[in-house]
Amino acid sequence: xxxxxxxxxxxxxxxxxxxxxxxxxxxxxxxxxxxxxxxxxxxxxxxxxxxxxxxxxxxxxxxxxxxxxxxxxxxxxxxxxxxxxxxxxxxxxxxxxxxxxxxxxxxxxxxxxxxxxxxxxxxxxxxxxxxxxxxxxxxxxxxxxxxxxxxxxxxxxxxxxxxxxxxxxxxxxxxxxxxxxxxxxxxxxxxxxxxxxxxxxxxxxxxxxxxxxxxxxxxxxxxxxxxxxxxxxxxxxxxxxxxxxxxxxxxxxxxxxxxxxxxxxxxxxxxxxxxxx
Ligand SMILES: C[S@@+](CC[C@H](N)C(=O)[O-])C[C@H]1O[C@@H](n2cnc3c(N)ncnc32)[C@H](O)[C@@H]1O
Numbered sequence: 001x002x003x004x005x006x007x008x009x010x011x012x013x014x015x016x017x018x019x020x021x022x023x024x025x026x027x028x029x030x031x032x033x034x035x036x037x038x039x040x041x042x043x044x045x046x047x048x049x050x051x052x053x054x055x056x057x058x059x060x061x062x063x064x065x066x067x068x069x070x071x072x073x074x075x076x077x078x079x080x081x082x083x084x085x086x087x088x089x090x091x092x093x094x095x096x097x098x099x100x101x102x103x104x105x106x107x108x109x110x111x112x113x114x115x116x117x118x119x120x121x122x123x124x125x126x127x128x129x130x131x132x133x134x135x136x137x138x139x140x141x142x143x144x145x146x147x148x149x150x151x152x153x154x155x156x157x158x159x160x161x162x163x164x165x166x167x168x169x170x171x172x173x174x175x176x177x178x179x180x181x182x183x184x185x186x187x188x189x190x191x192x193x194x195x196x197x198x199x200x201x202x203x204x205x206x207x208x209x210x211x212x213x214x215x216x217x218x219x220x221x222x223x224x225x226x227x228x229x230x231x232x233x234x235x236x237x238x239x240x241x242x243x244x245x246x247x248x249x250x251x252x253x254x255x256x257x258x259x260x261x262x263x264x265x266x267x268x269x270x271x272x273x274x275x276x277x
Contacts, residue, residue: 012056081142117147184218245269
């Protein structure tokens with residue numbers, strides 16, 4: 001079955017046909033490959049073929065066809081309303097976690113552009129033993145309802161709450177945070193045509209594009225208003241797009257100290273963190 005599925009994907013022009021065939025077989029049968037080898041029969045074979053054929057014919061992301069994506073070892077429900085969690089974002093979670101992990105008092109976190117909920121949930125899991133409350137906001141109600149499904153599935157309902165908000169629009173003046181984290185839309189709208197077709201056709205445009213030439217509009221808006229909602233000495237942590245680190249650093253210099261940029265595995269400045277003065 002693995003070979004059959006590999007062939008279907010290969011013929012359909014799927015580059016990662018081996019890894020995806022394994023993913024399909026394991027996730028649809030709900031068994032790992034070593035368990036499959038000793039099982040009497042492989043369950044749900046029809047379903048596997050159906051998924052492989054759909055992937056080969058439509059080139060829709062495998063995560064959309066399966067209905068889930070892995071992020072930091074957990075399964076997240078994904079669909080056309082949310083960005084598929086990216087590997088790069090794990091670095092943002094790690095850096096955000098390091099900023100806050102030693103705090104002894106209650107930890108309040110705001111996640112702007114919650115999407116699938118992957119950042120909020122991953123932080124809630126890592127900080128599970130702490131007294132922590134994470135507020136995830138998004139302008140898209142459809143994204144929020146997907147995030148809610150993930151929060152329920154991961155049993156984090158007591159740690160993560162959600163609200164529809166255009167950046168800070170629905171954050172009350174009395175709400176103050178130790179950390180504001182965001183992976184905002186950062187691709188300049190002008191680069192839309194150069195974008196990979198799969199990204200362009202299947203990820204929600206609301207999650208991808210910033211309206212300005214440099215793609216830094218969301219950083220600008222968040223940095224301007226963040227001091228009002230951060231506790232004294234509170235932190236900001238952003239994921240960055242390519243060539244944005246220096247521009248975002250400049251924006252931060254007015255009201256923030258301890259600005260730190262971290263590169264991803266590809267050597268791209270991927271995360272920027274800073275502390276309010
Ligand atoms: C790049 S995605 C990040 C999703 C998720 N946090 C992740 O890292 O996978 C950006 C998210 O910001 C949301 N968004 C776009 N404009 C927004 C706005 N004005 N206010 C709040 N959220 C917004 C999008 O709906 C999308 O879910």
